[in-house]
Amino acid sequence: MSVVIYHNPRCSKSRQTLELLRSNGVAPEIREYLKSPPSVSEIEEVLGLLSIEPVDLMRRKEAPFKELGLGDGSKDRASLIQAMHDNPILIERPIVIANGKAAIGRPPEDVLKIL
Template identity: 50%
Template sequence: MIRLYHNPRCSKSREALALLQDAGADVEVIEYLKHPPSAAELDHILTLMQLDPRDLLRTKEEEYETLCLDDITLERDKLIEAMVDNPNLIERPIAVSTDMAVLGRPPEKVLSLLDR
């Protein structure tokens, strides 16, 4: 099963979902703006992706500036906490399998989870 952190208003997210469904994948869709991941879940996803939280931050969102998230001294847990509290800061779509996670940019990247 692939878990897709999805925003139905985002064209890239819709495209990633369609690609997975067309490929016959079993997809659990999580509308992360309504049901944000916990800090532990987001930390796990980042670990699977081998990324720093900053790599998944949407820097053009208003909260990015108001929360001063460009402060390079902010630690990982504080960045994750900001993302959980303000899920619109999380870049999307994110597809997660048991042992791998990818950012669907471009959307075709989510198909790499099917090759495992």
């Protein structure tokens, strides 16, 4: 089984999710998305797997969210996705992809349902 985690090692929930995966015998591919941002098409794929809209994958308290006016409803889907690609700090974390499904690890135990 191939498992990928979009991981931020500075985030406690991301670290907890990674540890939870490992304690369940899963050795995921770790993608430090702040160092290597996902492409626009990868973000689209994650959104599809999660069945959510772009704004629902965004961290609304991050400075770029406010600075770019991403919460005012004026931006189209493509603009929101591009903003996440250009400013990966906006992407909610951690995201785990496995078995053709995705889950956000908030709380970390939410990722177990897709394994």
